Amino acid sequence: MAHTKIGIIGGGIVGLATAHHLLNRFPNVHVAILEKEGTVGEHQTGHNSGVLHTGIYYKPGSLKATNCRSGKKAMEAFCAEEGIDFELCGKVIVATSEAELPAMQRIYERGVANGVQCNLISKERLAELEPYANGVAGIHVPEAGIVNYKQVCERLSHRIQARGGEVRLNTKVLKIRQGLKTVVETNQGDFEADLLINCAGLYSDKVSKMSGQDPQAQIIPFRGEYYTLRPEASHLCRNLIYPVPDPNFPFLGVHFTRMVEGGVECGPNAVLAFAREGYTRTTVNPSELWESLTHPGFRKLAKQYWKTGMGEMYRSFSKAAFVKALQKLVPDIREEHLEAAPAGVRAQAVMNDGNIVDDFLVLEKKGFLNVCNAPSPAATASLNVGLLISDKVGQQLTDYFG
Numbered sequence: 001m002a003h004t005k006i007g008i009i010g011g012g013i014v015g016l017a018t019a020h021h022l023l024n025r026f027p028n029v030h031v032a033i034l035e036k037e038g039t040v041g042e043h044q045t046g047h048n049s050g051v052l053h054t055g056i057y058y059k060p061g062s063l064k065a066t067n068c069r070s071g072k073k074a075m076e077a078f079c080a081e082e083g084i085d086f087e088l089c090g091k092v093i094v095a096t097s098e099a100e101l102p103a104m105q106r107i108y109e110r111g112v113a114n115g116v117q118c119n120l121i122s123k124e125r126l127a128e129l130e131p132y133a134n135g136v137a138g139i140h141v142p143e144a145g146i147v148n149y150k151q152v153c154e155r156l157s158h159r160i161q162a163r164g165g166e167v168r169l170n171t172k173v174l175k176i177r178q179g180l181k182t183v184v185e186t187n188q189g190d191f192e193a194d195l196l197i198n199c200a201g202l203y204s205d206k207v208s209k210m211s212g213q214d215p216q217a218q219i220i221p222f223r224g225e226y227y228t229l230r231p232e233a234s235h236l237c238r239n240l241i242y243p244v245p246d247p248n249f250p251f252l253g254v255h256f257t258r259m260v261e262g263g264v265e266c267g268p269n270a271v272l273a274f275a276r277e278g279y280t281r282t283t284v285n286p287s288e289l290w291e292s293l294t295h296p297g298f299r300k301l302a303k304q305y306w307k308t309g310m311g312e313m314y315r316s317f318s319k320a321a322f323v324k325a326l327q328k329l330v331p332d333i334r335e336e337h338l339e340a341a342p343a344g345v346r347a348q349a350v351m352n353d354g355n356i357v358d359d360f361l362v363l364e365k366k367g368f369l370n371v372c373n374a375p376s377p378a379a380t381a382s383l384n385v386g387l388l389i390s391d392k393v394g395q396q397l398t399d400y401f402g
Contacts, residue, residue: 004029006393007184007193009173009207013045013149014374015199016156017386020065023163024052025390026397032166032193034173034186039152043277044201045379047266047344049226049257049265051240052076052086052145053377056111056118063360065114068390071381072145078383079147080153085260086147091240092126096328100244101137107244108139117143132330140370144240146260149379168368173200176210182367195396198370199391202347204275208363208370215372217278217349217357218295221276221288224268225316226341229256233337236330237264241360243329254325264321264334265341266326269315279343283318300354349373360385364392366400 006022008015012034019031037043053077056066079086095104111118121129124139130157157167168188175185176196184191205219211379229236241256255266272292275285292298302309315321319335326333349357350370361373369392371385378385 004194004397005192006031006195006197007191008033008199010199010201010204011037011040011153011167011169011186012043012199013041013153013156013379013382014201014371014385015197016040016153016160017382018197018199018389019160019165019200020156020383021386021390022393023160023165023196027163029397030164031160032168032190032191033160033168034171034184035169036172038169040167040169041150043369044344045149045153047240047279047342048149048379049268049344050146050149050259051257051380052088052147053380054111054116054118054141054144055114055377056107056116056141057245058110058114060110060113064299064358064375064381067384068358068377069111069115069379071384072385074383075147075152075380077205079152080154083149084148084155086145087260088143088145089239089258090129090142091139091144091242092130092133092396093139093141093242093244094126094133094329095137096135096171098136101261104137104139104244110157111139111141115142120393122174127278130238130241132332133241134329134331146258151235173207173210175196176207178212178367194401195367195369195393197371197393198368201374202233202345204347204370204374205349208372211365211368211370213363213365213368213370214348215361215363215370217351217361217372218291218297219276219300219347220245220292220301220350221273221278221349222270222346223273223278224270224344224346226265226267226343227322227338228341229264229266230339233333234264235276236332236337238375241329254322254329256326256330265372266338267341268344269322270346271312271316271346272309272367277345295350295352297350297352297354301350301356304354346376347373348375362392364396366396369393369396
């Protein structure tokens with residue numbers, strides 16, 4: 001084991017958290033992160049709205065639920081230890097009509113089952129917490145929080161390198177060759193490893209296939225578009241205001257998020273991105289767009305949710321429509337209160353049959369661990385996900401490397 005070398009493809013928060021735990025548990029193992037960008041946490045992590053999720057939405061017993069609960073506690077402890085900005089500011093989930101009350105009740109019951117600190121609240125209590133929110137009732141989740149995940153990545157990177165790990169930036173993986181040793185061909189030369197961990201996020205399916213393991217799912221990129229409140233309108237949201245989500249749709253709907261560095265973010269709108277890193281409407285990668293449009297699972301998904309998708313597209317091009325969606329939660333919002341903010345892209349794994357991969361998905365083979373799906377709350381849960389991956393690595397080290 002003394003000469004075992006582990007490569008982690010992807011320097012987002014999950015890859016960094018994995019390296020962090022590996023170096024803690026296996027000091028004789030050499031760990032190197034291969035990151036194609038010039039900084040860590042550049043894509044999904046760096047475009048995250050910064051919410052510390054509680055696990056209230058997730059099916060009890062799912063990997064999302066268990067990892068979110070344990071990961072949130074670990075993230076809070078890490079941030080406190082490292083002096084990273086975070087705050088448990090609380091949030092409200094708002095039922096804007098009587099018709100939403102049954103779905104709200106189900107969310108509350110999930111929260112209780114998952115051990116989340118949450119309370120059903122009246123219209124009057126909602127008005128005390130968020131005076132400008134429109135609702136007939138709600139759920140108050142006082143332990144929900146906000147954090148700067150980019151700072152978390154930077155501190156993890158520093159810790160990794162301080163313990164002898166490598167963070168190789170500007171290193172793009174081109175090909176993986178398998179033999180007695182696994183060789184990763186990159187634009188910076190070859191990297192030889194005993195074991196590879198795929199934390200490539202938006203490209204996790206492609207890296208999985210490079211390793212010879214087909215996840216039976218393809219990453220479909222969805223762009224999340226945001227606005228921010230101008231300072232004169234920031235009083236309209238104290239902390240976090242969320243709608244009761246559609247249980248059949250993989251996105252939570254537009255909401256209001258106070259950010260730890262200041263300001264309030266509104267959104268996201270969710271539309272198909274025309275590239276895996278398509279942060280603007282004009283960013284188009286023809287081959288990646290073609291892959292999405294011709295994927296049988298995406299076509300089935302689009303057929304099922306075409307009305308919802310058309311609404312999302314309409315809001316993408318119409319600020320007035322976006323404002324109308326926000327007004328359902330906060331009626332006093334006006335177009336002049338909003339200014340455009342940077343978008344993010346979500347890596348949504350979709351099966352060939354059109355089913356969305358809704359939970360964490362990690363596949364294994366000798367010498368490889370492929371994190372094929374790490375959906376929200378991956379950032380919140382990252383330190384616990386990294387711990388679980390390190391457990392799997394430990395088993396492989398025992399089974400295969402002595």
